[in-house]
Amino acid sequence: MAGESHRIVVVGAGFGGLEAIHHLKGAAVEITLVDRRNHHIFQPLLYQVATASLSTSEIAWPIRHLMRGRPEVTTLLGEVTGVDATARRVRLKDGAQLAYDTLILATGARHAYFGHDEWEPYAPGLKAIEDATTIRRRILIAFEKAERETDPAVQDALLTFVIVGAGPTGVELAGTIAELARDTLAPDFRRIDTHKARVVLVEAGPRVLAGYPDDLSDYTKQSLESLGVEVVLGAAVTECTADGVIYGGKLLPARTIVWAAGVRASPAAEWLGVPADRNGRIIVEPGLTVPGHPEIFAIGDTVSLAGPDGKPVPGIAPAAKQAGVYVARVIRARLAGDPAPPPFRYKHQGSLAQIGKKRAVIDFGWIKLRGALAWWIWGIAHIYFLISVRSRLSVALSWLWIHTRNQRSARLITQGGDEDESRARSG
Amino acid sequence: MAGESHRIVVVGAGFGGLEAIHHLKGAAVEITLVDRRNHHIFQPLLYQVATASLSTSEIAWPIRHLMRGRPEVTTLLGEVTGVDATARRVRLKDGAQLAYDTLILATGARHAYFGHDEWEPYAPGLKAIEDATTIRRRILIAFEKAERETDPAVQDALLTFVIVGAGPTGVELAGTIAELARDTLAPDFRRIDTHKARVVLVEAGPRVLAGYPDDLSDYTKQSLESLGVEVVLGAAVTECTADGVIYGGKLLPARTIVWAAGVRASPAAEWLGVPADRNGRIIVEPGLTVPGHPEIFAIGDTVSLAGPDGKPVPGIAPAAKQAGVYVARVIRARLAGDPAPPPFRYKHQGSLAQIGKKRAVIDFGWIKLRGALAWWIWGIAHIYFLISVRSRLSVALSWLWIHTRNQRSARLITQGGDEDESRARSG
Numbered sequence: 001m002a003g004e005s006h007r008i009v010v011v012g013a014g015f016g017g018l019e020a021i022h023h024l025k026g027a028a029v030e031i032t033l034v035d036r037r038n039h040h041i042f043q044p045l046l047y048q049v050a051t052a053s054l055s056t057s058e059i060a061w062p063i064r065h066l067m068r069g070r071p072e073v074t075t076l077l078g079e080v081t082g083v084d085a086t087a088r089r090v091r092l093k094d095g096a097q098l099a100y101d102t103l104i105l106a107t108g109a110r111h112a113y114f115g116h117d118e119w120e121p122y123a124p125g126l127k128a129i130e131d132a133t134t135i136r137r138r139i140l141i142a143f144e145k146a147e148r149e150t151d152p153a154v155q156d157a158l159l160t161f162v163i164v165g166a167g168p169t170g171v172e173l174a175g176t177i178a179e180l181a182r183d184t185l186a187p188d189f190r191r192i193d194t195h196k197a198r199v200v201l202v203e204a205g206p207r208v209l210a211g212y213p214d215d216l217s218d219y220t221k222q223s224l225e226s227l228g229v230e231v232v233l234g235a236a237v238t239e240c241t242a243d244g245v246i247y248g249g250k251l252l253p254a255r256t257i258v259w260a261a262g263v264r265a266s267p268a269a270e271w272l273g274v275p276a277d278r279n280g281r282i283i284v285e286p287g288l289t290v291p292g293h294p295e296i297f298a299i300g301d302t303v304s305l306a307g308p309d310g311k312p313v314p315g316i317a318p319a320a321k322q323a324g325v326y327v328a329r330v331i332r333a334r335l336a337g338d339p340a341p342p343p344f345r346y347k348h349q350g351s352l353a354q355i356g357k358k359r360a361v362i363d364f365g366w367i368k369l370r371g372a373l374a375w376w377i378w379g380i381a382h383i384y385f386l387i388s389v390r391s392r393l394s395v396a397l398s399w400l401w402i403h404t405r406n407q408r409s410a411r412l413i414t415q416g417g418d419e420d421e422s423r424a425r426s427g
Numbered sequence: 428m429a430g431e432s433h434r435i436v437v438v439g440a441g442f443g444g445l446e447a448i449h450h451l452k453g454a455a456v457e458i459t460l461v462d463r464r465n466h467h468i469f470q471p472l473l474y475q476v477a478t479a480s481l482s483t484s485e486i487a488w489p490i491r492h493l494m495r496g497r498p499e500v501t502t503l504l505g506e507v508t509g510v511d512a513t514a515r516r517v518r519l520k521d522g523a524q525l526a527y528d529t530l531i532l533a534t535g536a537r538h539a540y541f542g543h544d545e546w547e548p549y550a551p552g553l554k555a556i557e558d559a560t561t562i563r564r565r566i567l568i569a570f571e572k573a574e575r576e577t578d579p580a581v582q583d584a585l586l587t588f589v590i591v592g593a594g595p596t597g598v599e600l601a602g603t604i605a606e607l608a609r610d611t612l613a614p615d616f617r618r619i620d621t622h623k624a625r626v627v628l629v630e631a632g633p634r635v636l637a638g639y640p641d642d643l644s645d646y647t648k649q650s651l652e653s654l655g656v657e658v659v660l661g662a663a664v665t666e667c668t669a670d671g672v673i674y675g676g677k678l679l680p681a682r683t684i685v686w687a688a689g690v691r692a693s694p695a696a697e698w699l700g701v702p703a704d705r706n707g708r709i710i711v712e713p714g715l716t717v718p719g720h721p722e723i724f725a726i727g728d729t730v731s732l733a734g735p736d737g738k739p740v741p742g743i744a745p746a747a748k749q750a751g752v753y754v755a756r757v758i759r760a761r762l763a764g765d766p767a768p769p770p771f772r773y774k775h776q777g778s779l780a781q782i783g784k785k786r787a788v789i790d791f792g793w794i795k796l797r798g799a800l801a802w803w804i805w806g807i808a809h810i811y812f813l814i815s816v817r818s819r820l821s822v823a824l825s826w827l828w829i830h831t832r833n834q835r836s837a838r839l840i841t842q843g844g845d846e847d848e849s850r851a852r853s854g
Contacts, residue, residue: 038571038840057482062838064615074617077571077840096575129841144465144504148523188491190501390828390836394821401817409817411489413465413504414556 005030009090009100011080013040013063015317016300017106019324027332031073032098038062038077049132051176055410056129058394061387083271085293102295105268109301112264119240123257135258140413142256146192159197160254162245164237165261166203168353174201175356178227183406199229202247204236216361219370223355265302277304286343299323313346352378432457436517436527438507440467440490442744443727444533446751454759458500459525465489465504476559478603480829482837483556485821488814510698512720529722532695536728539691546667550684562685567840569683573619586624587681589672591664592688593630595780601628602783605654610833626656629674631663643788646797650782692729704731713770715754726750740773779805
């Protein structure tokens with residue numbers, strides 16, 4: 001590329017970052033895309049990796065492969081440690097610096113423990129591929145240990161699975177773990193009855209899927225209960241330990257805990273020294289720029305923004321993608337010397353959550369759906385949004401086997417990457 | 428099961444152990460199958476996981492799922508630490524003991540460094556799923572680092588991949604890494620030319636695929652060279668370090684080394700205190716029993732046995748399977764009070780190795796094949812021997828994409844399980 005091209009650095013290859021790059025195709029720019037990982041993941045289905053339904057490669061694609069047809073995009077595997085907004089440079093961990101004319105921060109969020117990071121070893125969250133394989137390993141190992149355990153109290157704790165937080169991820173995890181225990185694993189064990197596994201969904205608020213209409217929340221709770229999930233509402237978790245979860249002043253002995261109760265933004269606000277909300281999200285201008293820095297955009301889960309109705313823009317894939325499209329439009333307008341587009345307007349297309357086989361809830365706003373039809377729409381929509389024909393075929397094949405034969409192909413316990421686990425558990 | 432059933436403990440769920448259990452179906456026995464891992468792997472395709480061609484779940488199945496239809500078989504995830512042959516008990520790491528009437532040891536082998544275990548951090552071998560993902564990570568990270576490296580000497584070392592040992596695994600790895608660099612990765616990198624990656628196959632002996640006829644070895648060497656692999660024969664590796672490989676007194680700077688040069692049997696001989704060959708393999712009786720213990724069978728890669736022609740039975744899947752079938756027959760005969768079957772006779776069905784796309788060699792004994800036809804037979808045979816329709820469809824789909832579009836779906840760098848790596852590499 002010519003040295004005079006407008007240099008854009010994009011940090012983060014999630015939905016927002018990729019969509020911005022996609023919509024900059026053909027513009028006279030030189031783009032550097034930096035991510036800590038070599039792969040983009042389809043986060044809406046990450047819980048299916050955690051529950052052995054899908055394998056990792058079905059929902060993850062090498063970032064540089066996605067950029068194969070874009071010679072003006074250079075992909076770098078690297079960790080950003082700071083931004084020098086004055087010199088317009090991004091600093092990487094190994095000391096390298098990337099100069100930019102425009103910076104797009106699309107760095108996402110991690111799960112958060114409300115100031116209790118010491119709970120993480122006991123209650124992993126679900127954001128990266130490694131989180132999913134860690135949770136998968138813990139769930140599968142719990143059943144294996146239970147099969148060999150002779151102490152009934154320990155066996156009960158091994159067969160108790162607690163999910164903290166009843167948002168979409170918590171609901172989907174709880175429903176799928178229940179089906180895994182009852183349908184998939186039951187014929188494979190000899191000494192334990194996997195139907196007796198307890199799946200407990202603990203939520204501090206008054207209902208599940210708080211963002212959904214009341215009747216869909218009710219339906220979801222009933223559906224989960226019919227799958228055998230115990231739904232505990234209005235119960236704030238006050239501690240997670242190697243022994244279990246404490247809520248309402250009582251310990252529920254459980255060896256497997258999954259955290260789905262909260263997220264915290266990436267440290268992008270700290271890199272810039274700009275105002276953030278209590279979850280660390282950058283409070284951006286209506287045009288998605290960082291206050292005082294029109295050349296720095298921030299999008300997706302790492303920003304806090306109110307929609308036109310005053311409600312916060314949700315931290316979901318379509319919102320990040322819309323922001324990516326918007327930022328590309330603003331950059332194109334600037335390069336062309338056109339007037340700036342009007343402020344970003346988030347358009348909510350709908351909320352979808354799967355509860356279990358042939359059960360899902362959808363809130364399109366103008367229509368609410370639940371049950372089998374909602375499940376079909378959920379499945380088709382998710383396959384449609386996967387990248388590449390190959391992944392669509394592969395996921396369709398995996399789902400066909402799950403739904404017709406209760407077989408989950410990714411029931412692999414693999415070692416490593418889980419030092420926290422060995423530290424946390426002595427059993 | 429009734430307490431009086433004949434109790435069989437099978438250690439190891441590889442090809443030999445599973446085949447023995449398969450052929451004991453319907454016998455009045457109570458079987459306990461113990462393995463350190465929860466999954467059986469299809470080892471002949473493990474190198475395809477190491478080279479990002481297949482994902483882990485395509486060649487691995489949960490052992491207890493395979494035993495789903497066999498209520499008399501109990502599967503345990505556990506590590507055997509010893510055998511008390513007098514009391515007829517298998518000791519597990521957690522202190523538990525398993526009583527047996529008949530014991531089948533099918534514990535396989537690990538790669539071996541001829542007394543140089545200190546090389547392992549620099550030159551991982553390929554036996555377990557984790558080995559494959561470690562090698563995959565190292566290969567992919569080497570390209571990522573090379574893309575960012577500014578020092579040409581370091582970049583060259585990052586783009587040099589050394590495979591030690593030119594048996595089937597070494598040949599298959601070398602050919603596939605060369606194709607990965609040239610076909611799959613080339614369009615994805617901007618700063619480096621992946622065609623310049625060096626793949627060096629180092630062999631101490633005088634030819635590649637020593638177990639094959641001379642003309643197939645020659646064809647394999649030429650094919651590898653046409654793929655760009657440098658084949659170095661008669662060169663014994665004298666050291667593996669973080670900087671590279673030393674052979675012929677010279678250092679070849681390389682950041683990625685894969686060990687395919689030798690194996691050592693599991694410690695089964697040590698558990699029993701019985702004679703072993705120099706690779707630690709139990710020298711079994713012609714009836715596959717351990718000397719002095721007619722109730723203990725040992726099969727597969729953990730034993731040393733001469734075939735009827737005096738040549739050693741090779742450490743390949745068909746040999747382990749045939750031994751498993753034989754042992755089941757002997758046990759059935761004993762239970763029925765029938766005379767003992769004649770000694771085990773290994774029947775060699777053929778040797779197959781893939782070199783690259785549309786290139787393979789096959790030695791059936793009565794006919795030798797090479798090139799495209801051999802490759803088709805190789806592919807069909809491997810798909811045929813996979814367990815389950817699901818895996819066959821999935822692998823066929825993956826291969827279709829590799830061969831038509833050069834896409835390898837499992838190009839994921841995931842963290843963890845690789846402490847050796849961080850210890851070994853400072854770069």
